[in-house]
Amino acid sequence: MTDIATYNFAYLDEQTKRMIRRAILKGIAIPGYQVPFASREMPMPYGWGTGGVQVTASIIGPDDVLKVIDQGADDTTNAVSIRAFFKKVANVAVTTETAKATIIQTRHRIPEHPLTSGQVLVYQVPIPEPLRFLEPRETETRKMHALEEYGLMHVKLYEDIARHGRIATTYAYPVKVEGRYVMDPSPTPKFDNPKMHRSPALQLFGAGREKRIYALPPFTDVVSLDFEDHPFEVQTFDQPCALCAAENVYLDEVILDDHGGHMFVCSDTDHCEKRREQGHRGHLAPETPLALEKTEPAQ
Amino acid sequence: MTDEPLLRVSALSKFYGSRVGCENVTFDLWPGEVLAVVGESGSGKTTLLNCLSTRLLPSSGTASYRMRDGQFRELYRMSEAERRFLMRTDWGFVHQNPADGLRMTVSAGANVGERLMAVGDRHYGKIRATAVDWLSRVEIDEDRIDDEPRAFSGGMRQRLQIARNLVTGPRLVFMDEPTGGLDVSVQARLLDLLRGLVTDLGLAAIVVTHDLAVARLLSQRMMVMKDGRVVESGLTDRVLDDPRAPYTQLLVSSILQV
Numbered sequence: 001m002t003d004i005a006t007y008n009f010a011y012l013d014e015q016t017k018r019m020i021r022r023a024i025l026k027g028i029a030i031p032g033y034q035v036p037f038a039s040r041e042m043p044m045p046y047g048w049g050t051g052g053v054q055v056t057a058s059i060i061g062p063d064d065v066l067k068v069i070d071q072g073a074d075d076t077t078n079a080v081s082i083r084a085f086f087k088k089v090a091n092v093a094v095t096t097e098t099a100k101a102t103i104i105q106t107r108h109r110i111p112e113h114p115l116t117s118g119q120v121l122v123y124q125v126p127i128p129e130p131l132r133f134l135e136p137r138e139t140e141t142r143k144m145h146a147l148e149e150y151g152l153m154h155v156k157l158y159e160d161i162a163r164h165g166r167i168a169t170t171y172a173y174p175v176k177v178e179g180r181y182v183m184d185p186s187p188t189p190k191f192d193n194p195k196m197h198r199s200p201a202l203q204l205f206g207a208g209r210e211k212r213i214y215a216l217p218p219f220t221d222v223v224s225l226d227f228e229d230h231p232f233e234v235q236t237f238d239q240p241c242a243l244c245a246a247e248n249v250y251l252d253e254v255i256l257d258d259h260g261g262h263m264f265v266c267s268d269t270d271h272c273e274k275r276r277e278q279g280h281r282g283h284l285a286p287e288t289p290l291a292l293e294k295t296e297p298a299q
Numbered sequence: 300m301t302d303e304p305l306l307r308v309s310a311l312s313k314f315y316g317s318r319v320g321c322e323n324v325t326f327d328l329w330p331g332e333v334l335a336v337v338g339e340s341g342s343g344k345t346t347l348l349n350c351l352s353t354r355l356l357p358s359s360g361t362a363s364y365r366m367r368d369g370q371f372r373e374l375y376r377m378s379e380a381e382r383r384f385l386m387r388t389d390w391g392f393v394h395q396n397p398a399d400g401l402r403m404t405v406s407a408g409a410n411v412g413e414r415l416m417a418v419g420d421r422h423y424g425k426i427r428a429t430a431v432d433w434l435s436r437v438e439i440d441e442d443r444i445d446d447e448p449r450a451f452s453g454g455m456r457q458r459l460q461i462a463r464n465l466v467t468g469p470r471l472v473f474m475d476e477p478t479g480g481l482d483v484s485v486q487a488r489l490l491d492l493l494r495g496l497v498t499d500l501g502l503a504a505i506v507v508t509h510d511l512a513v514a515r516l517l518s519q520r521m522m523v524m525k526d527g528r529v530v531e532s533g534l535t536d537r538v539l540d541d542p543r544a545p546y547t548q549l550l551v552s553s554i555l556q557v
Contacts, residue, residue, distance in 0.1 A: 147380045151387075151417025155402070158409045158416065161423055162445050227423040 010057040010090040016040055020058035020213070024204060027215035032177030033145070034128050039211040049082060050208030052105050052124035059120060059204070060086065060103060065093045067101035072109035072250070072267035079107070096270050108171070110192040112249050112271040115201035117218065123186045125207035128214060130174045130184040150182050153225055161230055170235065175222045182225070183214065191234045191250045196222040241266045242284035244275035303365060305330045305471060305503050306351070311360035313346050319527035320346035324360070326522065326532065330470065331501045335518035335535065337508055337550070343527035344507040345475060351505060352392055352473045353382045364471075387414050391464030395476035397456035400463070401448045407434065407459055408444040414467045433462040437492060454485035458492065465496065474506045478513055490516050511554055515539055523547045 008014065016038075023037035042050040060066065066086050070079040074096040082105060083094045095101050098113035105122040115121060131141045134152045144150070153174050160168045173190035177183050185193060186205060196203065196216060203216040216222060226232040240247045242263035249271065251264040263284050266272035276285065304327035313320035321343035328334055336344045349355040351362060353374055363371040367389065374382070386392070394400040401410050411430040412420075420426055431441050437458040439451075448456050457477065464472060477493065478486040494517060497504060506517055514521050515535055522532040523544065531544040542548045 143379075147383060149383065149417065151413055154416040154421070155405055155409045155413050158412055158423065158426065159405050162406055162408055162427075226421075228421050229424050 007089045009062075010060050010086070011043075012040065012054065012057045016054075017058040020054055023213040024055065024058065024215060027204070027213050028202070028217045030181075031216055031220050032181030032183040032214060034212040034214045036211055037213050039208045042208065043085075044081070046209040047126065048078060049105070049107060049124035051206030051210075051213070052107070052122050052208075053082060053085070053206075054208060055122045055204050055206035055213065056082075056086065056103060056105050057090070059122075060090055060092060062090070062092065064102045065095050065100055067095050067098065067104045067270075068106075069104065069109060069111065069268075069270075070107045072111070072252070073269045075269060097274075098268075098270055108187050108189075109250070109267060110188060110195045112246075112266070112268040113274075115195075115199055117200040119201040121199075121201050121203045123188075123203065123205045125184070125186040125205045125212070126209070127172075128184055128186075128205065128207040128210050128212040130172075130182050145181060148180070150176075153182055154227070157225060157227065157230075161227070167226065167230055167232070173232075174225050176225060177216065178221050179223075183222075185222075189235060189250055190224065190232075193222070193224045193232070194234065196220075198222075237264060239264055240282065241272060241275075242282040244272045244280045244285070245282040246272065246275055246280065303369075304328055305332075305365050306362065307371070308351065308362045309360060311347070311350060311357050311362060313343075313350050313355065314358045319343070321350070321524070321527045324522075324529055326529075328471075328503055328505065330503050332520065333497055333502075333504045333506060333518040335506045335508060335514035335521040336524060337511060337514050337521055338524035339509060339550075342524040344509075344524055346527075347524070348473055348475055348505060348507045352390065353377075353386070354392075367470075387417050388467050389469050389471065391461075391469045391472040393457075393460055393464055393472065393474040393477050395479045397448065397453070397460045400460045401456060403448050406445045406447055407439065407451070410448060410459060410463050411466050414463065418467065429466060433466050434459075436496070437462040438488075452485075454481055454489060457481065457489060461493070461496070465500065465502075468500070470503060472502055472504045474504060474508075476508055476510075477506065478508070478510065486513075493517060511539060511551065523550065 020037055023035045027035045040054060042053055044050060068079040068083045070076040073079060086092055087094055098111040103120045103122060107124045129141055131144060131152060134156055135141050157167050171189050172184055172187045173193055175183050175185055175193060185196060198219050200218050202218055205214045224232040237251050241251060243265050246266055250267045252267045253262055254265055255262050306328040309325050311324045312322045324347055336347060338344050350357045356375060362374045364374055365371050408427060408430040411433050412426040415426050415429060430444060434441060434444060439455055439458060448459055451459060478489055508514055518535045521535045521538050522529050525546045531538060531547045538547060539551055542551045
């Protein structure tokens with residue numbers, strides 16, 4: 001007897017998947033609008049990506065190739081567990097390579113490798129409501145979305161400039177979708193905001209605890225909010241990646257010792273490994289390239 | 300002055316179940332006119348104000364407002380989006396408790412600027428310059444612009460709330476006990492400020508108060524309410540100096556003489 005015999009394909013029952021697919025379709029039809037859905041209990045705690053897992057479970061098929069990243073990395077606990085979960089309950093092929101994946105579930109990053117048509121990016125979202133910390137009443141924020149009253153969102157940016165001299169929001173940076181809904185891009189660094197704009201991939205957002213799904217169909221306009229005299233800017237880094245010498249990518253700071261030693265490396269591990277395989281060397285790269293298993297075939 | 304009123308209210312009633320909030324209130328408000336609504340607590344003043352400002356829907360009756368294009372629009376037939384737009388552009392609402400009308404966790408500058416941003420202003424420098432200008436008009440020091448209203452005294456909060464409401468150049472302002480809870484010297488300065496602003500800007504205002512002195516200082520006309528009904532209305536000086544209804548006589552004679 002195999003492990004998967006005790007589960008329906010992709011863990012969720014067919015009625016649940018149907019219900020979630022309906023929510024996804026509605027979300028795609030109204031880009032940026034938060035569609036309520038009957039979020040299920042998943043075999044992991046809230047906050048560990050239950051929304052993203054339910055969305056992935058509802059869209060995944062036997063031929064799909066799944067990649068899961070957590071803050072850009074394929075090898076962190078959350079990513080490894082979710083990848084193992086789908087390998088077990090859906091028996092699908094998994095990969096760490098962005099280009100080979102058909103579905104990429106992500107926690108808080110968009111891969112550096114450009115996404116292509118036919119790929120689906122599934123975001124895990126903790127708090128889907130961009131106005132939440134400005135207006136605590138859900139009844140009121142829904143009304144504000146319905147009536148397109150978004151002055152309050154700029155109040156937050158105004159406060160940033162008044163306090164810090166610039167827009168200090170660095171992640172979960174609010175965007176306006178197709179000139180209509182203001183949307184929280186999940187806590188991705190604002191570095192990734194421009195990648196959402198007119199992306200050829202389908203982008204789906206699932207918030208399990210908050211029971212909301214929203215979506216960006218391919219080639220949707222996604223504009224980061226700003227002021228005329230304080231335009232939107234992404235983070236820049238003074239130095240390239242210490243391992244692969246990549247520039248214009250999002251870097252993580254890694255502490256090396258307790259004497260203040262640190263290095264900046266690519267947050268996207270797949271991108272970094274690919275570059276090292278191609279022979280790019282950063283100033284802290286080891287002499288021999290690491291041999292890493294790339295694609296784990298389906299069992 | 301123009302020959303048409305700004306607001307026409309006819310037979311407005313609000314019932315809470317079988318209880319009367321206000322009943323059969325009819326009046327016209329003219330541009331630049333300040334109307335005081337006085338009466339004891341529970342007399343229906345605040346219900347009336349909330350109905351007029353569309354924060355509450357009345358049980359019956361109509362109110363029409365002359366929009367900037369000169370057309371009268373029936374308030375209770377407008378869509379919620381239109382009403383809310385009116386509320387943050389052409390109207391202001393000054394609450395008795397400033398905490399209800401202000402965002403206590405954002406700076407004074409952002410409080411003043413919020414309405415500007417809500418109507419589409421997207422230039423930080425200009426928004427800030429307007430905020431500085433309005434803070435000085437309500438006598439708040441420029442260097443307090445980045446402080447939260449939490450750090451302000453009651454009088455300052457009330458002045459900030461007024462600035463926040465007037466920044467979009469409204470034509471009609473609703474005030475609910477604007478001087479309530481302030482000590483007399485602060486009240487006096489606030490009234491002085493309000494009187495100046497109302498005159499300078501040609502605002503029309505409906506001021507709900509239980510304080511007859513406030514009504515006398517601010518308003519040209521007043522309505523006296525009792526148990527949800529208007530018992531007397533007329534020019535403020537006439538009503539206060541020569542009260543006709545027995546209740547108004549009681550009210551006027553109840554003022555403490557110092």
